[in-house]
Amino acid sequence: MAIVDLVLPTLDEAQALPWVLGRLPDGYRAIVVDNGSVDGSADVARAAGATVISESRRGFGAAVAAGVAAATAPIVAVCDADASLDPAELPRLVAMLDGGADLVLGRRVPTTRGAWPAHARLANRYLARRISRITGSRLRDLGPMRVARTAALQSLELTDRRSGYPLEMVLTAAAAGWHIVEIDVPYAPRAGRSKVTGTVRGTATAITDMRRVMREARP
Template identity: 35%
Template sequence: MTPNSEASSHNTTGGVLTIVMPCLNEAETLAICVQKSLLALRENGIPGEVIVADNGSTDGSQTIAVENGARVVPVPVRGYGAALMAGIKAATTPYILMIDADDSYNFSHAPRFLAELQNGAGLVMGNRFRGGIEPGAMPFLHKYLGNPVLSLIGRVFFPSPARDFHCGIRAFSKDAFEQMDLHTTGMEFASEMVVKASLLGIPIAEVPTTLKPDGRSRAPHLRTWPDGWRHLRFLMMYSPRWLFLYPGLVLTFLGLAGTIWLLPHARMVGEVRFDVNTLVYATACLLLGYHTVFFAVSAKVFAVTTGLLPNNPSFSRWFRLIKLETGLIVGGLTFIVSLLAAVWSVAYWEHSGYGPLRVEQMLRITLPSATGMVFGMETCFASFFLSMMGLRRR
């Protein structure tokens, strides 16, 4: 019997916990990992099974898994997240524990994860920094820079208690997993799970676990800098608030404050004179801030509409208030007032016989006028754009 036919011959286990392992050419360590998993279930009286989500191994990993008592789920789509999603969807138990197949994690810790799930947690994260990391188990950069920094950013961006975002052993209920509606197929899968659970208000618990050097002779699939950047990029893209909104609000405030400060006349700070040249950069900062805030709203609408981010009730209320007609009125009025200022500046120029004017004096009229007209037109166009994006939501 082939591994594929073996996979298809298994039916509902009627158990409690399924241990899912992603696998891509893990022949060196897969047998011991499956054996340890089954032993942990048996010794603790936990009904369940072990699923190996195979991502196209060519070293006989499928046969090894079946011979040691695991169920193999073939996954044609490459990627860490793709393999795990297929294995999780194939599970028939209410609880799932995912763990790497490199023999670096302690399989006997499965009961502590299950206990937290049965106490009401939807997601239980392992914490290697609390449990202990053996020498040589984690590269220096991962231990002291990558994992701590990315986990800290994750906790700042999202209301998550997890302090080890990238731990390879974690457990969750099948209901919570379906509620998360995960999309990423690569290494970002681990971060997306924590982010979605945090945003959805799914209870998250954390238990200490250990990490030891893996049993493979080859290098791990993880690539330090590319995968670290992918995780950071993912955290930023999943948080329009931190990526766009907060920087946009800061830029808008600084630009507006600088414009108001320099609009009446030049300012002296000590022996340094700030005049219209600084005013140009202040108005540019104001425009950039406005654009960035618009990006924040657009990104949020897009992410919610496509299901990348869960719906936020407070954002939905604001979105209902900001209608197309409201934006058109605000943008139109801003444009008209700014246009009147531009007309007044031309009339002033005419009064002077269209001759040379004091640059400093005129820029204090034309700069705010031009900025206001840009604001007005962009507000109108942005209102149309957001209304188009929001059609599906409404």
Template identity: 40%
Template sequence: MPCINVIIPAYNEEQSIAQVVAAIPAGLVADIIVVNNNSSDQTAKVASAAGATVLHEPTPGYGNACLCGIAYATAKPEEERPDIIVFLDGDFSDHPEEMPLLLAPILAGKADMVIGSRALGNREAGAMMPQQIFGNWLATTLMRWFYGVTYTDLGPFRAIRTDALLALNMRDRTYGWTVEMQVKAAKKRVPYTEVPVTYRKRIGLSKVSGTVKGSVMAGYKIILTIFKYL
């Protein structure tokens, strides 16, 4: 069985992070890495008590947290270095127990990157805001037009081979992280697929879609990233 690590960026997720960690299938992953991204609550303490490895990234930004987790995971001794990295949100909107669905195509040698698609799966009413649904549609349509890929979602729940991830030379530090990964994977012709995943209302208020400023900034950054790498 390949070595698998999970990276969970977390900003003020003390209400949900223990449930996220607990829902990851036992024995499936070697390390659950929670990156405490400048939280002002007890996220780090709760995550540590739940059994996660806790890192601290003081500079705000989803991409910053992901990059911190990747740096930690890939700096491990060779025998502990993950073959596959799974990314998962810390708000309990994803269903961590569905992780085997994302890993199956990689383990079968059919893909190097798997996106958990909320658009193809079952989505609880109200789990995604209208601006998120429209933004996903627009971004995936633009990627289909300009990059020839058939994504249906920019979902945060995803798995990727570590060597493929490092080859992408990820750089985005904020809202553009997920789309940067998918655009760069398209350009490098990384074998990919999507699997339907279940999505529910998050615990607590979204820091992005829950505010007008967050929604606008995220949308702007996503569109900018798509055109940046053309």
């Protein structure tokens, strides 16, 4: 039985999945949520032994929410499936749950200059500062690698199904009194083209979604 379920939201990541799934630590189960791939990502994931579920509604939040709902291990992790983040780093995050953390975020540290485009990095810095003021937690990144206890995360009943989902998770967890911490993780250039941070338009859409979540979260 898995001790950690790793949710991998996936849209056309057939190129990256073999490496990502090959980096899973012992005791981790991969839940690949296929969000409408046309490159055979689901078949690649199944061939590598991953649990594959389909989510027809497009959106990062929709994919992650489906994976979290399917998780049965005591701990659930979330990570991009594009090979920019290494699942082998996850045990360091999981260990912090035993140290009193309720939600652990991986702060991305680029391994090369091109790993994190400047427009995305600046947008993330702005959002992180605002989130820190709102939550009282010192955050420098709203990173896609994160871990929490499964039952607790499921109990938050998050509703955003677009790019605002990661922000809603942090804001809702903070409002529930969770202890939120960060730990540095290497961030490498992704395999293929990003659907969000790889383009200015994608980054702008994500910011719009997150601003909406901030407005809706205000008392």
